[in-house]
Amino acid sequence: MVENLKYSNKYNFAFIDESTKKEIRRKLLKAVAIPGHQVPYSSPEMPISRGWGTGGLHITLAVIGRHDVFKIIDQGSDASVNACNLREFVNFMTGCETTFDTAKATLVQTRHRITEEELNENQIIVFQVPLPEPLRMVERYENKTLQMHAEADYSKMWVSLYESYVRYGAIMQGAGYPVMVNGRYIMSPSPIPRWDTPNLNQAKTLFLFGAGREKRLYAVPPYTDVEPLEFEDVNFEIEDFADSSCYKTGVKKAFLDELYADDGSRKYVISDSNFLDKKAEKQETHQYTNKYIDQLEEYDLERG
Amino acid sequence: MGYVAVKGGTEAIHNASELAEFYRVRGNTTPIDIAQVRSQMRLAIDKVMGEGGIYAPEYAAIALKQAEGDVFEAAFILRAFRTTLQRNYYSDIINTREMFVRRKISSSFREIPGGQILGPTRDYTQRTLDTAKATEQTADINSFLEEFDAKIDMEKLQGVNTFGKVIDLLKNEGLLKPADTSEDRTLTDITREAIKFPAPRSARLQMMARAETGGLMALGYSSQRGFGSVHPTVGELRYGTIPVKVKDASGRKRYIGKIEVTECEMITGSRPGKKNTPPYFSIGYGLCFGHNETKVICMSTLDSAMRRPELGAPANDQEFVLYHTEGVEAMGFTNHLKLPHYVTFQSALSNTRASIQRNKQANLEAEAYKQIQSV
Amino acid sequence: MTWREDNWLLRVRNLTKIYGDPGENTLALTGPEFNSNQCPETDSIVACANINFDLYPGEVLGIVGESGSGKSTVVKMLYFDLEKTGGAAWLKPYHDGSINILNESNQRKRYIRNNLMGMVYQNPRDGLNFGFSSGGNIAEKLIMAGNMHVGNIRGRAYELLEKTEVPVQRMDDRPGTFSGGMQQRVQISKAIANNPPLLFLDEVTTGLDVSVQAKVLDLIRELQNILGIAMIVVSHDLSVIRMLTDRTIVMKNGRIVESGLTDQILQDPQHEYSQLLVSSLL
Numbered sequence: 001m002v003e004n005l006k007y008s009n010k011y012n013f014a015f016i017d018e019s020t021k022k023e024i025r026r027k028l029l030k031a032v033a034i035p036g037h038q039v040p041y042s043s044p045e046m047p048i049s050r051g052w053g054t055g056g057l058h059i060t061l062a063v064i065g066r067h068d069v070f071k072i073i074d075q076g077s078d079a080s081v082n083a084c085n086l087r088e089f090v091n092f093m094t095g096c097e098t099t100f101d102t103a104k105a106t107l108v109q110t111r112h113r114i115t116e117e118e119l120n121e122n123q124i125i126v127f128q129v130p131l132p133e134p135l136r137m138v139e140r141y142e143n144k145t146l147q148m149h150a151e152a153d154y155s156k157m158w159v160s161l162y163e164s165y166v167r168y169g170a171i172m173q174g175a176g177y178p179v180m181v182n183g184r185y186i187m188s189p190s191p192i193p194r195w196d197t198p199n200l201n202q203a204k205t206l207f208l209f210g211a212g213r214e215k216r217l218y219a220v221p222p223y224t225d226v227e228p229l230e231f232e233d234v235n236f237e238i239e240d241f242a243d244s245s246c247y248k249t250g251v252k253k254a255f256l257d258e259l260y261a262d263d264g265s266r267k268y269v270i271s272d273s274n275f276l277d278k279k280a281e282k283q284e285t286h287q288y289t290n291k292y293i294d295q296l297e298e299y300d301l302e303r304g
Numbered sequence: 305m306g307y308v309a310v311k312g313g314t315e316a317i318h319n320a321s322e323l324a325e326f327y328r329v330r331g332n333t334t335p336i337d338i339a340q341v342r343s344q345m346r347l348a349i350d351k352v353m354g355e356g357g358i359y360a361p362e363y364a365a366i367a368l369k370q371a372e373g374d375v376f377e378a379a380f381i382l383r384a385f386r387t388t389l390q391r392n393y394y395s396d397i398i399n400t401r402e403m404f405v406r407r408k409i410s411s412s413f414r415e416i417p418g419g420q421i422l423g424p425t426r427d428y429t430q431r432t433l434d435t436a437k438a439t440e441q442t443a444d445i446n447s448f449l450e451e452f453d454a455k456i457d458m459e460k461l462q463g464v465n466t467f468g469k470v471i472d473l474l475k476n477e478g479l480l481k482p483a484d485t486s487e488d489r490t491l492t493d494i495t496r497e498a499i500k501f502p503a504p505r506s507a508r509l510q511m512m513a514r515a516e517t518g519g520l521m522a523l524g525y526s527s528q529r530g531f532g533s534v535h536p537t538v539g540e541l542r543y544g545t546i547p548v549k550v551k552d553a554s555g556r557k558r559y560i561g562k563i564e565v566t567e568c569e570m571i572t573g574s575r576p577g578k579k580n581t582p583p584y585f586s587i588g589y590g591l592c593f594g595h596n597e598t599k600v601i602c603m604s605t606l607d608s609a610m611r612r613p614e615l616g617a618p619a620n621d622q623e624f625v626l627y628h629t630e631g632v633e634a635m636g637f638t639n640h641l642k643l644p645h646y647v648t649f650q651s652a653l654s655n656t657r658a659s660i661q662r663n664k665q666a667n668l669e670a671e672a673y674k675q676i677q678s679v
Numbered sequence: 680m681t682w683r684e685d686n687w688l689l690r691v692r693n694l695t696k697i698y699g700d701p702g703e704n705t706l707a708l709t710g711p712e713f714n715s716n717q718c719p720e721t722d723s724i725v726a727c728a729n730i731n732f733d734l735y736p737g738e739v740l741g742i743v744g745e746s747g748s749g750k751s752t753v754v755k756m757l758y759f760d761l762e763k764t765g766g767a768a769w770l771k772p773y774h775d776g777s778i779n780i781l782n783e784s785n786q787r788k789r790y791i792r793n794n795l796m797g798m799v800y801q802n803p804r805d806g807l808n809f810g811f812s813s814g815g816n817i818a819e820k821l822i823m824a825g826n827m828h829v830g831n832i833r834g835r836a837y838e839l840l841e842k843t844e845v846p847v848q849r850m851d852d853r854p855g856t857f858s859g860g861m862q863q864r865v866q867i868s869k870a871i872a873n874n875p876p877l878l879f880l881d882e883v884t885t886g887l888d889v890s891v892q893a894k895v896l897d898l899i900r901e902l903q904n905i906l907g908i909a910m911i912v913v914s915h916d917l918s919v920i921r922m923l924t925d926r927t928i929v930m931k932n933g934r935i936v937e938s939g940l941t942d943q944i945l946q947d948p949q950h951e952y953s954q955l956l957v958s959s960l961l
Contacts, residue, residue: 011388012388015388016387017387017388017390020387040497040498040500041497041498042495042496042497042498043498044387044495045380045383045384045386045387045632046384046387047381047384049380049635049636049639049640050632050633050635050636050637050640051633051636051637051638051639051640052636052639052640052643054636074643074644075644075645075646075647076647078313079312079313080313080644081313081316081317082643082644083313084313084314084316084317085317087314088314111643112645112647112648113647130637130640141501141623142500142501142623143500143501143502143623146500168655168659169659169662169663169666170655170658170659170662172655172659173655174648174651174652174654174655175647175648175651175652176648191645191647191648192647193647193648193650193651194651213633213636213637215498216498239650239651239654240654240658255647255650256650257646257647257650258646258650258653271647
């Protein structure tokens, strides 16, 4: 019986062809060399929908090696359905080991959160980015924002933050708070909560950002200054979970998700699923620390 | 909790996928033959190829079957498939004057060289629902084909089927705008690099060639209705096959096959030239895979519209037209709203609650102040 | 105001703007003698040509002419809204007047515009961003100059709006809700926010009611007295020129036809076009 080879598909390791991988890697190197600067790239189509993680996937597949241990989370959770789909895809295309343990992973892909546990020099984290352009909210045209970045003309951005303060009494940017990277480029850290933003500053890890649909890559290398935009007297603040704590573990010092039961009652739980597991099982964790969290702790002690 | 939760997530998506497959086959009807899709759903295939950006009718048929007829989804599947393919050659420039014409019309002139050839079109039929199609048999098709065969004039079949172009008439009379040397003639490949704005014409035409028909249609329609109108008239609309040639390793030209394309050359508004230069017509160009007239009509209208940014409507705005008619990206991003956004939302909740708190506090203080004042 | 040769604030030489492709005779075939800006050979348009003048610190210079005279073009080029065709300009506070500001990079031009110049346009929509509050518009200039303290920014905005007699409780309102006269005042506040040595006023009262005009002109004159800013006032209206300026340049068809002390020109105009203008002054 002659085998019908007509439809036999052989996929390259990590799905993407080698010359495209080369292009992505070169562009990533450029991004690392110019922290916070958006580098355009070819962004080939993937079997995953645009807007559902193709950019993060491009970076992961260009960078991953056979011995990498891969973790992927969405909103902090390994269990999230889209993360499961992408995990299956990466595993199928590379044969790499996958894990939920933040400490064990060598490569982490994430949608809209940084892990609660601190990542080290031997780990890389890849962000899925929906809208890479932080100036889009004040300027809708791409060719104008390109010029604004090139000339470091960020006045419109600052005025919009001023206006926000004037109208609401605070800078109302929620997730995806704009930051100044290496004192030169304003960057969108992807829609991570403000809780996570300070952990980008002078971190040990390499942060890579992929916006597939918009076709841009950018990066924050280790030990880079990343400062949330603030005025001298109107400062950046992280979310304050005040009197809430995780109903499963009692932990207060973590980003919490709000849950509603059928009867409408409300409780909170730690958002990072692996961190939650470890805390629930009383395992050792190595959480990020930063001055904002420290301030909260002091404030908490005061409140009693 | 961790192990159970992850199993839950993966299990959920596998179940969902299986359920979708169940919906596709639950009718327990005869599996659709790919050959049937290919031959009887010609126009759906052409649309899928056009938006998938790859000329592969058989794969388009498979994609359509896989997607249960969802053209967006099928085009997406083809695009993703295209990424896995090796790029072996670049073809020679296609010359549509070499087109083996099946249909050729012009709205600008009553009579044109070679005549107005209606070709295969339903434009002049009445769109009444043909219930006879519900009981069509193989025998019916066979007898139709036999009768049709008998009507073919074998002598005429040997005749020439390539024709000169209507715009050549205009060009020879000097009515067409001469090629502008200032226009950006860089040849980009939009599948290999991200486009920057303002985009060169090669990039604009490429993007529109694989844009989503409905998106192009909406914007082309808006232009016609007066939102940045360029007053278009169809110079020539053609549908047919054209030969594709490549240069092999030794440099010899090789014919590798033919593809079907639809082409439209749209004559747009006469503009007064500067003093001492006569007025001229401009041509908007549209071309796509397969038979899709709506697409090329709108593509050519928008090609002209985008060259008049000063008119200020969405159809004249390059960034607006090109970004938002890109079907795969548009479908993906609009649908991505279904993904969980609860962390982002939590952040917004936190902000708003704090703002309300501040407001309440400010009102309390104002009240207290008033109280003190009134004493 | 001293008259020492090198005490100038702004020096402009051979400033020229031509639209289209000029030929070698274009300049020779256009101008007030021909009563035309358009070159008969090439159809190019000479908006202005060979404009020369000096401006001294604290001095108010008027540029008067009808539409088509090129007066607005001159000021637009100096404020970098338009690209020059030819010529040079030097600003004393910028590198001691040693660099032609018209050739500087976009970043440097932005620095000059923000810190050393102010501009008030005829149409408030050109000078203000209607998407921001009036305070926000002023804040933009202060932030660009390096002020990153919201309290200070608001304090300064408050001060400026008070100076220009805009009700300060409307600081957080958008200019779209203001009357024309008030919009102009907000523009003026914004223009002087960083205490620039030089202010351009391009037909700022044209289009306002006569009574409102008078108030705005009074305000400008008062500000000039208090702050000692040098100004270039562009107007087709000689009464505005008479009220505000020390010296005047008269332009026709893109050329300067007469210049001198405002009083002298008004009393004893030399060029026939200046005579025409003065005679029609009510």
